[in-house]
Amino acid sequence: MPGRRLPDGACGGAGMTVHTLRIDGHDCAAADGQTILSVARENGIPIPTMCHLDGLSDTGGCRMCVVEVAGSAKLTPACTTTVVEGMDVTTASDELVEYRRTIVEMMYLERNHICSICVANNHCELQDRAEQLGVQHFELPVINPQVGIDATHPLFAIDHNRCIMCTRCVRVCAEVEGAHTWGVMGSGLDERVVTDMGTPWGESPTCTSCGKCVQVCPTGALFEKGRAVAEGSKERRPFLPYLSRFDDEATR
Amino acid sequence: MTKPRLATVWLDGCSGCHMSFLDMDERLLDLAAMADIVYSPLVDVKEYPPDVDVCLVEGAVSSEDDLHKIRLVRERTRTLVSFGDCAVTANVPSLRNPIGTAPLLERAYLENVTLNPRIPLDVVPALLPTSRPVHDVVDVDVFLPGCPPSADLIFRTVVDLVEGRVPDTTGARFGR
Numbered sequence: 001m002p003g004r005r006l007p008d009g010a011c012g013g014a015g016m017t018v019h020t021l022r023i024d025g026h027d028c029a030a031a032d033g034q035t036i037l038s039v040a041r042e043n044g045i046p047i048p049t050m051c052h053l054d055g056l057s058d059t060g061g062c063r064m065c066v067v068e069v070a071g072s073a074k075l076t077p078a079c080t081t082t083v084v085e086g087m088d089v090t091t092a093s094d095e096l097v098e099y100r101r102t103i104v105e106m107m108y109l110e111r112n113h114i115c116s117i118c119v120a121n122n123h124c125e126l127q128d129r130a131e132q133l134g135v136q137h138f139e140l141p142v143i144n145p146q147v148g149i150d151a152t153h154p155l156f157a158i159d160h161n162r163c164i165m166c167t168r169c170v171r172v173c174a175e176v177e178g179a180h181t182w183g184v185m186g187s188g189l190d191e192r193v194v195t196d197m198g199t200p201w202g203e204s205p206t207c208t209s210c211g212k213c214v215q216v217c218p219t220g221a222l223f224e225k226g227r228a229v230a231e232g233s234k235e236r237r238p239f240l241p242y243l244s245r246f247d248d249e250a251t252r
Numbered sequence: 253m254t255k256p257r258l259a260t261v262w263l264d265g266c267s268g269c270h271m272s273f274l275d276m277d278e279r280l281l282d283l284a285a286m287a288d289i290v291y292s293p294l295v296d297v298k299e300y301p302p303d304v305d306v307c308l309v310e311g312a313v314s315s316e317d318d319l320h321k322i323r324l325v326r327e328r329t330r331t332l333v334s335f336g337d338c339a340v341t342a343n344v345p346s347l348r349n350p351i352g353t354a355p356l357l358e359r360a361y362l363e364n365v366t367l368n369p370r371i372p373l374d375v376v377p378a379l380l381p382t383s384r385p386v387h388d389v390v391d392v393d394v395f396l397p398g399c400p401p402s403a404d405l406i407f408r409t410v411v412d413l414v415e416g417r418v419p420d421t422t423g424a425r426f427g428r
Binding site for chain 2: 108112113114115116117118121122124127130131134136137138142144145146147
């Protein structure tokens with residue numbers, strides 16, 4: 001199962017502890033240290049995610065995968081919460097679905113997402129989540145911020161209008177490529193992913209031009225130059241066999 | 253028995269949603285048998301009539317004229333459908349929102365012009381400060397996103413509405 005989190009040392013070791021828990025009423029077994037998300041996926045229980053990507057570390061940043069745990073008043077991100085013996089998890093109450101719909105809405109409205117003219121139209125996980133959760137209009141106020149584009153790199157560009165701050169690019173660059181080119185600057189509405197502390201991407205001394213960031217971007221924020229509207233398909237490429245898009249599982 | 257009265261309105265959009273409406277092809281005949289099309293860019297009626305049962309509104313609300321029209325339409329319509337991404341989110345017309353009206357007009361009509369640079373002030377309606385979704389201005393009953401919504405989806409939705417059902421808009425999504 002590719003969904004297992006990497007730092008998962010307990011798995012298969014001598015004296016491995018097995019926990020039992022309930023997810024949406026199903027009895028599930030889990031290895032010590034396994035996340036709720038990983039156990040749910042193993043048991044065919046779909047929890048929508050956005051910033052999670054199999055093969056990268058989890059940050060619990062987007063809150064799309066929040067679940068209810070009996071006995072706790074707080075909602076808990078399934079991707080960063082490890083299982084505890086006897087846990088009783090609910091993944092899709094009306095309230096949770098409503099929160100997820102609001103998250104999709106906030107992701108759309110925080111920047112300027114215009115699907116019809118986007119390189120990722122029909123290849124976009126944000127668009128997919130909206131459809132999956134039945135988000136067909138927005139009720140929160142529109143912001144329409146002035147947001148820039150960095151097209152200084154010869155092969156790739158980033159359009160911050162379409163970035164949802166999932167930080168997959170930051171993580172893949174650090175954890176898989178080892179280049180640490182991408183980082184995060186600012187906070188709140190002013191938060192941006194940046195290359196080399198804000199150096200234009202084309203002048204980055206650390207970027208290896210490997211394209212992994214483009215490959216893992218869930219939207220059209222990171223794209224290959226020369227691709228027109230709806231041409232930004234990111235089918236799994238041979239050089240990233242261990243990174244699979246959530247879509248493959250979510251739509252099953 | 254009188255047939256339900258159907259209208260379609262075109263505000264700030266590219267008419268692509270109306271093209272998709274025409275893509276219903278031979279089903280337009282079925283629709284014509286089911287409802288009277290009392291107002292539309294596709295029929296020759298100048299004034300939006302009173303007592304409309306269902307109206308599909310394409311386009312964002314971007315100008316004083318759009319604003320005037322949509323208020324009138326709302327007043328005279330029972331079920332108002334936000335028809336396509338421009339009506340639902342302001343979509344492409346909203347690209348101007350971060351720029352602002354004055355710099356936009358200057359860029360389009362002064363900076364890039366070689367003959368008689370002039371910002372048009374008469375004949376064309378004044379732009380609103382931003383392009384807005386229809387439901388930002390008046391109440392909307394049904395949302396049908398898509399750029400454009402498919403002919404199948406339009407047919408299904410309109411038939412549901414003229415036959416008095418709550419429409420099933422499953423499968424409608426932004427873009428595409």
